[in-house]
């Protein structure tokens with residue numbers, strides 16, 4: 185039963201808690217001070233701490249379907265509130281938007297979704313539709329369209345990030361750096377977008393996250 189597995193995992197965590205008790209107590213007493221915000225997909229296969237080796241307290245995470253960032257004017261937006269909290273209150277110096285291969289949210293852009301049955305999904309995915317339109321307009325061959333849409337979507341959401349005054353100000357001051365990443369589910373690679381060459385390169389061969 186799935187929940188039994190969670191409970192046995194919890195038992196293992198209690199063991200780790202005792203081993204790392206000082207870390208957990210320090211985090212509880214001093215509060216969190218992450219340097220990185222991660223905006224990723226809710227997909228259960230893309231686990232930020234697992235693929236980055238991050239410890240508790242190291243990354244501030246917002247996950248949603250297709251790693252989208254609604255523009256700053258969107259009302260009552262959890263992702264937007266997360267961005268402002270991370271930048272203005274936690275003082276993160278990096279924001280990573282991480283898309284991934286095989287993203288079901290992006291694949292759903294090709295599906296005929298019933299807006300009456302699932303209005304929230306349809307409205308949410310509208311934020312990614314310009315990525316698909318851009319890939320179609322660029323004449324990308326059909327075989328490459330899905331992956332190109334996933335990549336283009338990450339860059340589109342990164343531009344949406346720049347609709348937030350705190351992000352604009354952080355970049356202007358040089359205290360905030362934005363990163364576009366892509367996680368390859370099958371191979372376990374992270375690729376990072378190199379803005380100067382406009383190419384995706386293996387992250388470990390490219391600028392790693394600095395402190």
Ligand SMILES: [Zn+2]
Pocket residue numbers: 225226227249250251284286287288289290
């Ligand atoms: Zn996804």
